[in-house]
Amino acid sequence: VFDRCSERRRDADWIAARLADPATRIVPVWRMRNLVTSETDPRAVYLSAAALGTIRASSPPIFLGVAGDVVYFAAAIDDADDALASRAWASAVESSTAGTFVELRPIAARLSAFDLAILAHARAMVWWHARHRFCGVCGAPTESREAGHVLACTRAECGAMHHPRTDPAVIVRIMHGDVCLLANQTTWMPEMYSTLAGFVEPGESLEEAVRREVMEEAGVRLTTIRYHSSQPWPYPSSQMIAFVAEAASRELRVDGDELRDARWFARDELKDAVARGEVRLPTAASVARRLVDEWLAG
Numbered sequence: 001v002f003d004r005c006s007e008r009r010r011d012a013d014w015i016a017a018r019l020a021d022p023a024t025r026i027v028p029v030w031r032m033r034n035l036v037t038s039e040t041d042p043r044a045v046y047l048s049a050a051a052l053g054t055i056r057a058s059s060p061p062i063f064l065g066v067a068g069d070v071v072y073f074a075a076a077i078d079d080a081d082d083a084l085a086s087r088a089w090a091s092a093v094e095s096s097t098a099g100t101f102v103e104l105r106p107i108a109a110r111l112s113a114f115d116l117a118i119l120a121h122a123r124a125m126v127w128w129h130a131r132h133r134f135c136g137v138c139g140a141p142t143e144s145r146e147a148g149h150v151l152a153c154t155r156a157e158c159g160a161m162h163h164p165r166t167d168p169a170v171i172v173r174i175m176h177g178d179v180c181l182l183a184n185q186t187t188w189m190p191e192m193y194s195t196l197a198g199f200v201e202p203g204e205s206l207e208e209a210v211r212r213e214v215m216e217e218a219g220v221r222l223t224t225i226r227y228h229s230s231q232p233w234p235y236p237s238s239q240m241i242a243f244v245a246e247a248a249s250r251e252l253r254v255d256g257d258e259l260r261d262a263r264w265f266a267r268d269e270l271k272d273a274v275a276r277g278e279v280r281l282p283t284a285a286s287v288a289r290r291l292v293d294e295w296l297a298g
């Protein structure tokens, strides 16, 4: 179990001691990529805290949390550093392999739940740091506080404190009796079908966002909306909040802008289409796939 130990973030002495502890593990992020053993059989590769002295970091280490007795920090390796330079500190890697920096999203389904959670957390924090180097209020540089969980404006007269944000997005499996609505987005391959999704706007409830998105994109009016589950989606900083809804009718009006096509599928019809390769479903690591699979499994 991973504990974020948020109460430790303000404890500068404890944080400094953990960073000096050889057992501490560092999760490096370079150009928004994570370090893993390989793309085909990925496991997270951690650096020892001693490696921090050899890394050209773009900000101080960010405290992630504790699992068992092991403390984890994220470290942002300067983007300007090149992959070859990484070999200089490869010897500090505690695993037998130096590993390779890869995009997280394509390998997410092949990672263990623990590795995925910790790599995603590190990536999301480093991404936030990279985009908040300057105060959004006055434009002065920011500096890292609370072990990387606050970015404070360095101009005393301003003093604004910036906190990491997550963008809520709703995703919904729409049912009408025993058929399920799946859609193809204009930006996808034509055979890819998934549940409908969209971002929540300021001042909007999650249920209102579900109703609005579904009406805008597919012209479907919903009767009931029930919460299903949620999933962090740090590409770059979303939280997917999943729902199951019932449509008032099977009438569709596809907008042609965000959606190329939307279709009601019966269970066997979808299974056959997938088996024939005519329809492709979203990646196994996604909440969209979980929504579809759950229905397919009956």
Ligand SMILES: [Zn+2]
Pocket (backbone or CB within 6 Å): 135, 136, 137, 138, 139, 140, 153, 154, 155, 158, 159, 160
């Ligand atoms: Zn400021």
